[in-house]
Amino acid sequence: MRHHLAGRIGQALLASFGVLTIVFFVMRLSGDPTLLLVPEGASAAQIAELRHQLGFDRPLMVQFAAYLADLIRLDFGESLVQRAPVLGILTERIPYTVALAAGALFVALGVGIPVGITMAVMRDHWIARLLQTFVLAGQSLPTFWSGILLILLFGVTLRWLPTSGVDGPLSLVMPSVALGAVTMSTFARMTRSAVLDELGRDYVNAARARGLSLREAVARHVLRNAAIPVVTIAALEIGNLLAGAVIVETVFAWPGIGQLAIQSIQSRDFLVVQAVVLFVSLVYVACNFLADLAYAAIDPRIRSGE
Amino acid sequence: MRIPFLIWCVLVVLGLFVLAAILAPQLAPFDPLRQSLLLRLKPPGTIMGGRSFLLGTDDLGRDLLSRVLWGARVSLAVAAVAVVVSLVVGTTLGLVAGWFKGTTAIVIMRSVDTMLSIPAILLAVLTVAVLGPGFLNLVVVLGLTRWPRYTRVAYGQTLQVAALPYIRAAEMAGCSSFRVLWRHVLPNIAGPLLVVMTAEFGLMILFEAGLSFLGLGIQPPAPSWGSIMSAGRAYVERAWWLTVFPGACLFVLVLCVNMAGDWLRDRVDPRSVSR
Numbered sequence: 001m002r003h004h005l006a007g008r009i010g011q012a013l014l015a016s017f018g019v020l021t022i023v024f025f026v027m028r029l030s031g032d033p034t035l036l037l038v039p040e041g042a043s044a045a046q047i048a049e050l051r052h053q054l055g056f057d058r059p060l061m062v063q064f065a066a067y068l069a070d071l072i073r074l075d076f077g078e079s080l081v082q083r084a085p086v087l088g089i090l091t092e093r094i095p096y097t098v099a100l101a102a103g104a105l106f107v108a109l110g111v112g113i114p115v116g117i118t119m120a121v122m123r124d125h126w127i128a129r130l131l132q133t134f135v136l137a138g139q140s141l142p143t144f145w146s147g148i149l150l151i152l153l154f155g156v157t158l159r160w161l162p163t164s165g166v167d168g169p170l171s172l173v174m175p176s177v178a179l180g181a182v183t184m185s186t187f188a189r190m191t192r193s194a195v196l197d198e199l200g201r202d203y204v205n206a207a208r209a210r211g212l213s214l215r216e217a218v219a220r221h222v223l224r225n226a227a228i229p230v231v232t233i234a235a236l237e238i239g240n241l242l243a244g245a246v247i248v249e250t251v252f253a254w255p256g257i258g259q260l261a262i263q264s265i266q267s268r269d270f271l272v273v274q275a276v277v278l279f280v281s282l283v284y285v286a287c288n289f290l291a292d293l294a295y296a297a298i299d300p301r302i303r304s305g306e
Numbered sequence: 307m308r309i310p311f312l313i314w315c316v317l318v319v320l321g322l323f324v325l326a327a328i329l330a331p332q333l334a335p336f337d338p339l340r341q342s343l344l345l346r347l348k349p350p351g352t353i354m355g356g357r358s359f360l361l362g363t364d365d366l367g368r369d370l371l372s373r374v375l376w377g378a379r380v381s382l383a384v385a386a387v388a389v390v391v392s393l394v395v396g397t398t399l400g401l402v403a404g405w406f407k408g409t410t411a412i413v414i415m416r417s418v419d420t421m422l423s424i425p426a427i428l429l430a431v432l433t434v435a436v437l438g439p440g441f442l443n444l445v446v447v448l449g450l451t452r453w454p455r456y457t458r459v460a461y462g463q464t465l466q467v468a469a470l471p472y473i474r475a476a477e478m479a480g481c482s483s484f485r486v487l488w489r490h491v492l493p494n495i496a497g498p499l500l501v502v503m504t505a506e507f508g509l510m511i512l513f514e515a516g517l518s519f520l521g522l523g524i525q526p527p528a529p530s531w532g533s534i535m536s537a538g539r540a541y542v543e544r545a546w547w548l549t550v551f552p553g554a555c556l557f558v559l560v561l562c563v564n565m566a567g568d569w570l571r572d573r574v575d576p577r578s579v580s581r
Binding site: 019 | 423426427431436515538539546554560
């Protein structure tokens with residue numbers, strides 16, 4: 001177990017380093033990152049001064065080392081547009097995105113897992129076919145379209161829910177459903193195939209032979225085993241939900257980090273954009289790591305390295 | 307090979323989208339860019355001055371049907387080119403990693419893991435924001451952010467195929483590594499790559515629309531489903547047609563691509579492509 005853990009920590013650190021490297025070089029793709037940060041219409045002298053002030057005139061490797069050193073101290077730099085530390089701007093918005101992602105995960109798990117179990121247990125029934133179509137549709141749904149359709153139906157026509165912004169807990173409902181729909185389909189598909197895999201095993205036959213009904217066998221034995229792949233996917237999907245929040249937050253004017261990223265691109269506040277990308281990617285790496293740990297905790301075979 | 311009825315329907319719908327994209331200049335009743343302040347936000351079916359606007363008009367009085375047809379062109383063109391770019395990059399890296407193994411493989415496959423740990427849409431948003439929007443940048447960015455999945459599949463498949471006797475025979479007959487990979491390995495791993503390609507094609511369409519929706523893709527006034535919907539979001543209470551029609555096209559197109567992809571995956575060896 002200890003060996004396994006050390007290996008996983010090493011992998012997570014390597015992936016984090018890779019993320020930092022990619023973002024560093026992407027920021028420099030245009031040639032001169034200073035041009036991303038200056039206000040429009042700045043003179044050549046102002047640009048040169050800013051370049052020197054931000055250290056962009058140093059050799060690339062020196063810049064990279066300084067960038068890493070700053071990030072390790074959680075220093076994301078100072079926003080030149082808002083004249084405030086980037087870290088503060090980011091942390092102010094994080095709770096909104098966490099609430100949205102949690103809502104979406106709740107929708108996705110709450111609907112996806114029962115739907116997946118039903119699809120597996122009632123395999124050849126018409127209900128399973130119907131659900132399968134529903135899942136396939138959910139998978140192909142662009143979140144910005146489903147979001148706008150929800151606004152049209154529940155916000156504009158029925159007037160049950162607020163159309164956008166933050167106005168009490170009810171405003172979280174539509175963004176969560178829009179964001180959760182795609183993840184819900186992933187959960188349903190994964191749960192279906194995990195349960196189907198387990199249903200073919202000998203222990204299910206043994207349980208049935210002892211007189212358990214299919215329902216009891218599934219509830220007592222199958223779900224516990226089928227949970228292993230589903231837990232892994234759940235952790236991975238948290239990262240996807242945070243990334244998907246960029247679009248959903250724009251649709252619903254939800255003041256999370258996704259909306260912050262888009263607003264910062266428009267106001268040319270690139271250090272904030274960089275911070276959002278780094279934050280989401282590092283959370284994604286951390287989720288991957290936790291998924292591996294959870295996997296090992298649930299399934300003893302992985303612990304002993306069999 | 308028997309193709310089920312449902313898949314026939316899907317292929318016909320896909321064919322119609324391709325036709326609409328190719329024939330947009332002939333099919334569109336009006337110039338998709340021509341504005342008219344008198345015709346702002348007219349509902350579907352409006353007939354004014356002897357001209358009929360089947361799907362209504364947008365906030366600048368442009369005909370929505372014409373814009374949606376031209377939008378199909380943008381959507382399919384961006385997705386097709388981006389998929390080809392990522393296919394070529396990803397497959398090449400996967401073949402090289404699977405063939406030469408060792409340090410080369412470790413470096414390439416570690417980069418794949420790293421690329422996959424940055425959510426693709428965010429990487430695309432950041433890169434487009436740095437490089438600036440536009441057709442070419444969009445295609446390059448999408449192509450260069452979505453290669454890792456091909457590399458994974460090509461790598462795994464190459465490892466398996468390279469161990470087979472006929473590859474050894476080709477090597478002994480004096481074929482160069484390039485020739486073995488191009489003539490003998492690639493054709494034998496094409497099936498799983500095709501499956502990945504179909505799934506990626508659907509994703510690319512969604513990515514293009516999403517980025518254009520965020521204002522980072524195709525720039526106005528050029529028609530893209532994403533940018534039409536982005537403008538429509540502002541008028542959602544007065545002009546539902548601006549978001550409903552382009553979104554429905556996008557949804558049906560992606561749904562058909564995904565259905566075709568699922569069918570294809572079941573036809574090709576189902577174990578060779580994970581998830």
